[in-house]
Amino acid sequence: MAQTPSIPKGTRDFSQQETAERNYIFDTLADVFRSFGYARIETPAMENLSTLLGKYGEEGDRLLFRVLNSGDPFTGTDFESFRGEDGTYNAPLLSKQLCDKGLRYDLTVPFARYVVQHRNDLTFPFKRFQIQPVWRADRPQKGRYREFCQCDVDVIGSRSLLNELELVQIVNRAFGLLDIRVLLKINNRKVLTGFAEICGFPDKVTDITVAIDKLDKIGLDAVNAELLAKGLPESAVKVIDEILALKGDTAAKIASMRSLMNGGSASGVVSETGLKGLDELEELFGLISAAGISIPVEMDLSLARGLNYYTGAIFEVKALDWEIGSICGGGRYDNLTGIFGLPDVSGVGISFGADRIYDVMKGLGKFPAGLHTSAKVLFANMDEAATGYVLGLADALRNKGISAEVWPDAGKLKKQFDYAERKGIPFLSINGSDEAASGTLNLKNLATGEQHSFSKEDLDGVCAFIEA
């Protein structure tokens, strides 16, 4: 019996239309990246699991797609030794035994691995972009896929905040070209560290950030209750309330925070790290306002993006006219290549989520018309004796840069006409033995009905008629 064909859940086929639209996003981003001097690299879909494991937290390890070792990975494995007293297997350990490779989970860790592995061949600061699919065994849902495409742009080997500015310029230019209204939110990991330090709980950065993040949704009392539940004392909560009470524009907020970080909070603690983070924020916002960035840019003290490897600026971009979560994000990382043996190389990067950007553009109708184009001309095939003549006409048009199809089976016009219509081929050319004898090329604009006969030598005339 024939199989019913399907694809794994969370993966997608892309039709001709969808592929053209996705490539429009990729090409636009690539052009923007290149205009700032970034160049493209590619890394393999499979990485050694030793490269991937432990880089994305326990949850990330669980979501890695593992590739079974080739041949017979089983013989020699003592399966019982991986079995617990309850009869279940230790899946992480046993899969490590059976699988050396996994599918890449993002483009950042492969990039770090690439930089370390090829460091002697690279010119620093190294500016690269990378547009490739990644895979995560997440539960598929609306807007979340198991195979999706990331578009990463990073510069590594420079601590200058001009690099942060450049990423802001890239975001500004890219979403301008894609015609999506966005808000760029910026935070700084050192400021978050500073909050925790002046609370007296430097190890509670995540709890504090999560609580700050919820203020708008749940209100101050609930935030305070949550912080107490996380084990913070009243005194620490009081400091956080001072932060939450900050008012004013970015400059005013930074000034107030500077005072809090400088010993002016209820705890009296001074946070050098926090002050450094405020310096960075202030400098970056100064650069942004001098650089004529047209998208709104806002400081967001709750922005953390997982915190895993960021050490300075943190970025996130939201679409203003479409509800979908963040469509772009990134930040500064000082230690990323350290895990691969190359310490003290600071970098900053940002990742565009092409699939969500696609959903936003589709939802808002932002794709230009005509991205997916069929051939410009269908040459009909009604007269077998003229086939050779028609083939020559089609190839002559291709030489002029005009795409052309020849209907493969000599036969009725109706079917050929329908084909052109269904595929949106704008011109039909019907030529038989008479035209072959006289060297004529007939052309009909199917939208307007306009017809014209050309000498087959008059290709410029043909092109002008088609491109009019």
Add this chain to the structure above:
Amino acid sequence: MAQTPSIPKGTRDFSQQETAERNYIFDTLADVFRSFGYARIETPAMENLSTLLGKYGEEGDRLLFRVLNSGDPFTGTDFESFRGEDGTYNAPLLSKQLCDKGLRYDLTVPFARYVVQHRNDLTFPFKRFQIQPVWRADRPQKGRYREFCQCDVDVIGSRSLLNELELVQIVNRAFGLLDIRVLLKINNRKVLTGFAEICGFPDKVTDITVAIDKLDKIGLDAVNAELLAKGLPESAVKVIDEILALKGDTAAKIASMRSLMNGGSASGVVSETGLKGLDELEELFGLISAAGISIPVEMDLSLARGLNYYTGAIFEVKALDWEIGSICGGGRYDNLTGIFGLPDVSGVGISFGADRIYDVMKGLGKFPAGLHTSAKVLFANMDEAATGYVLGLADALRNKGISAEVWPDAGKLKKQFDYAERKGIPFLSINGSDEAASGTLNLKNLATGEQHSFSKEDLDGVCAFIEA
């Protein structure tokens, strides 16, 4: 301790230069495919193993990369039941138990699956191309990788030989643009079937083809010995010798074969299939000579390409100036979608091996210069007070389509100069507070040493200087 980073054997990183060169191949092929009315689709990297298994023979099944099921795929598996008396496990069965998905092995089976799954949304004849990586757990060696890229172009839903001709035209145009001299070899599966039929051994097609293929290398006596060893009787070998003795050009050979297939061989057997195949070959070669194909095209009776699903024309392309095996191949398949429940849809397609084409072009020095371009201009950074001014100049150039970098750290010129040189950035622009005050943009051509000062309003002058 830091890990030493590496990638799985048989996979590759692609540098900025390599990525640019690879994309040159992909873009050239895509443009050619589009000029004939083919449009691009994409399918997921992972397919269900049920889609892939059994489509590539036993060897192919063994070479599939299998993806371990997520979560805990082990608990509930009775490992002992997969174990033979010799203590080894039945790897194919056990991996089927643990893995539902595999990485795609080629683009043809996913295409067949796609056509069946989406048949109600497609316009037939359906002309698509697809440029994506595939994965095979082959032993890596020179020119053979575990991740490599295929560029497939197929038309499905038409039996006309004009489709075969179109693929020949595509090969002709593509290798012309890539500037690789090639030989296109053509055979027909029905003719191979005919050989076996007139020998009286229709099931020995593969043995007979393999033997014919070796004639040039091992000579007639050794071929005959091999055929006898494969179990063919003297009488059958005699028929094959008649085929091998065929002389003359394509037309003469076809005429001689027609006589053999029509009962004129030692066996006296008539092969209707063989005669049909000769008709197809004759028609196709007629079309090819009428169409003005400039590459050499040759009939090769030994060409079989695995025989797995071909039913008519078989194609193979060899580079004439570089030893590497075939760089492109394909054929007609009448039954491919049948395995997924859609019988009687004939198609024909051809696959360009991008990685081998890359090796040929690299070996012959065929890549145009300047494919990988760094930014056109490096704006030096020596005077922090002028940073904002310089940032504005760079962005103004980008608006004119000229890529530009700004050196991130104010400092010595030497380092910035070296960076431009190492990256091959052709122009350096050095501007400080004086230039900011006077609204000047200095530009130096690093190759010629030519310098010029422009008003910052004179962007057209700047562009002309750069593009000169």
